Amino acid sequence: MTHIMQVKELTYCSENNGNGKRGFFRLGPINLNVDKGETIAVIGENRSGKSLLAKLLVGAIPADGGDIELNEHKYAARFAKRNEQKKRTRDIRMILQHSSDSMNPAIPVGKILDEPLRLNTDFTKEERKRFIEESLLKVGLLREHYYFYRHMLSDGQQQRVALARAIMLEPKVLVADEPFAALDPSIRSQTVNLILKLQKEMGMAFIFISHNLGIVRHIADRIIVMENGNIVEEGKTETLFRWPQHPRTKKLVMAYSDLVPKQSLNE
Amino acid sequence: MAQFSLYEEEFHPSPWQRTWAAFRSSHIAFIGLVILAFFVMFSLFAPLLAPYSPLEQNIDGLLIAPSWQSSGSIVHLFGTDALGRDVFSRIIYGCRITLGSGLITVVLALFIGVSIGTIAGMLSGVRSSIVNHLLDALMAIPTLLIAIIIVAILGAGLVNSMWAITLALIPQFVHHTRSFVRNEMKKQYILASRLDGASPWQIFTHSILPNMSEMLVVQGSLALSIAVIDISALGFLNLGAQAPLPELGAILADGLDVAYMAPWNVALPGITIFLMVLSINIVGDGLRSALRKRVTH
Numbered sequence: 373m374t375h376i377m378q379v380k381e382l383t384y385c386s387e388n389n390g391n392g393k394r395g396f397f398r399l400g401p402i403n404l405n406v407d408k409g410e411t412i413a414v415i416g417e418n419r420s421g422k423s424l425l426a427k428l429l430v431g432a433i434p435a436d437g438g439d440i441e442l443n444e445h446k447y448a449a450r451f452a453k454r455n456e457q458k459k460r461t462r463d464i465r466m467i468l469q470h471s472s473d474s475m476n477p478a479i480p481v482g483k484i485l486d487e488p489l490r491l492n493t494d495f496t497k498e499e500r501k502r503f504i505e506e507s508l509l510k511v512g513l514l515r516e517h518y519y520f521y522r523h524m525l526s527d528g529q530q531q532r533v534a535l536a537r538a539i540m541l542e543p544k545v546l547v548a549d550e551p552f553a554a555l556d557p558s559i560r561s562q563t564v565n566l567i568l569k570l571q572k573e574m575g576m577a578f579i580f581i582s583h584n585l586g587i588v589r590h591i592a593d594r595i596i597v598m599e600n601g602n603i604v605e606e607g608k609t610e611t612l613f614r615w616p617q618h619p620r621t622k623k624l625v626m627a628y629s630d631l632v633p634k635q636s637l638n639e
Numbered sequence: 640m641a642q643f644s645l646y647e648e649e650f651h652p653s654p655w656q657r658t659w660a661a662f663r664s665s666h667i668a669f670i671g672l673v674i675l676a677f678f679v680m681f682s683l684f685a686p687l688l689a690p691y692s693p694l695e696q697n698i699d700g701l702l703i704a705p706s707w708q709s710s711g712s713i714v715h716l717f718g719t720d721a722l723g724r725d726v727f728s729r730i731i732y733g734c735r736i737t738l739g740s741g742l743i744t745v746v747l748a749l750f751i752g753v754s755i756g757t758i759a760g761m762l763s764g765v766r767s768s769i770v771n772h773l774l775d776a777l778m779a780i781p782t783l784l785i786a787i788i789i790v791a792i793l794g795a796g797l798v799n800s801m802w803a804i805t806l807a808l809i810p811q812f813v814h815h816t817r818s819f820v821r822n823e824m825k826k827q828y829i830l831a832s833r834l835d836g837a838s839p840w841q842i843f844t845h846s847i848l849p850n851m852s853e854m855l856v857v858q859g860s861l862a863l864s865i866a867v868i869d870i871s872a873l874g875f876l877n878l879g880a881q882a883p884l885p886e887l888g889a890i891l892a893d894g895l896d897v898a899y900m901a902p903w904n905v906a907l908p909g910i911t912i913f914l915m916v917l918s919i920n921i922v923g924d925g926l927r928s929a930l931r932k933r934v935t936h
Contacts, residue, residue: 430834431834432830432833432834461834461835461836465834466834468827468830468831469827470827473826473827473828474827474828474830474831475828475831476828476832476846476849476850477850477934478849478850478852478934479845479846479849480654483845487832487835487837487845488835488836491835491836491837491841492835492836516651518651519651521933521934522934523934523935537831
């Protein structure tokens with residue numbers, strides 16, 4: 373199996389992050405391989421560095437060291453050159469944690485979706501508009517949502533817009549930071565199915581962070597458990613759920629299986 | 640998911656049409672706009688609308704009462720002043736000078752202030768603080784006072800007073816822009832467009848500027864009413880526009896000499912200034928709530 377993305381020795385160190393007791397936070401070194409079309413879930417308790425890892429992967433925060441290799445193209449994670457960042461923008465896309473905050477309230481959906489195309493492709497204005505409308509249909513919205521503002525959309529629709537924005541450039545890897553947290557169960561399962569469908573169609577790898585182990589178990593191929601900025605356990609979903617090794621993983625899985633009464637760990 | 644073939648909505652109002660619709664729904668704002676439109680029309684077409692030259696003196700008709708008094712005549716609608724000049728023509732030209740120079744002043748101050756404020760907001764650390772707080776001390780002093788000090792240095796005159804008011808208005812634009820831009824920069828959608836590969840300039844023009852319109856309208860209309868009041872105040876104090884120039888404050892000051900004999904010489908320019916400032920504020924307020932409605936309802 374070929375790895376589509378390889379992360380090597382990714383480290384990050386923050387010294388003055390707030391004034392609290394845990395002002396010092398160290399992430400990594402993290403090594404990670406991602407296969408084509410694979411779904412990877414990142415779990416772990418709060419402040420274990422999950423969101424930070426996601427931001428480092430897409431380049432929202434410059435890392436202190438390490439490499440990200442994508443299709444044999446090596447990116448230095450530490451600093452990005454302008455043209456490299458452009459390619460990275462096309463290859464790794466992110467869905468931010470709060471989809472409503474990640475939409476600009478003053479401009480309509482069409483313009484929001486226009487931005488990645490305008491900056492990263494050579495399409496003309498008409499081509500871009502047509503492409504945006506197709507993308508809207510693809511995520512289950514209507515053409516006329518092109519003219520809608522943020523406040524006119526529901527949470528689920530906002531999530532779909534965020535998804536459309538992420539998949540528009542046809543990325544190789546999609547990173548999502550708790551994409552399902554704010555949605556109610558029925559919209560959540562709709563979105564999950566939508567993402568799975570699109571993932572199958574486009575063959576991209578999907579890395580997502582979640583606290584909901586039910587969804588994780590349902591859709592993830594592989595799971596990464598993080599604690600204090602390090603990966604403490606990594607494995608296939610079912611293996612990890614049945615035979616957790618690390619105490620942190622045990623705790624998380626136990627907490628989940630307490631909610632699902634009929635399951636026991638040693639069956 | 641099932642795809643329905645629905646008819647698409649035929650008409651999608653543009654952002655400006657939405658704003659206009661929200662603005663029109665407020666009657667008070669609309670009345671304010673009509674009054675302001677009158678003043679703008681007076682300023683634009685003053686030579687066509689004014690029946691006499693504002694400087695033309697008529698020794699045979701000193702202090703003629705306005706037309707609605709029994710002793711007045713329709714020939715001079717608002718009467719004449721102590722030199723026999725037609726008050727109506729003078730007020731029309733006065734609107735032109737006061738409103739026009741106010742507008743120029745505000746546009747200039749807005750442009751400079753917003754540029755500096757944006758730079759300060761997008762920078763970080765010590766540089767940002769220096770750019771920002773350099774002008775903060777000036778905000779503690781009323782603009783009129785600063786303007787008087789500057790005029791005292793530069794010398795009296797309309798152009799000098801305009802420069803003075805521009806300089807006095809800049810700090811508040813800088814301050815508001817800077818704090819606004821700083822707040823916006825922390826938001827997630829800025830991160831999202833940065834991930835799209837937008838440069839700082841593209842982030843500013845495409846993500847921050849559309850959000851800034853509300854703040855700009857509020858500050859701009861506030862500054863315009865301040866500028867109008869300050870220009871006429873300097874004119875009234877004989878520091879701004881000089882004597883023959885028909886500036887509203889200067890007309891008011893001229894009329895003060897004969898206030899007991901001919902009160903309309905004081906009242907009419909005063910009412911004009913009042914209406915002008917009132918309509919500017921009403922329109923600014925209406926625009927603000929219309930812009931806010933555009934993104935919340």
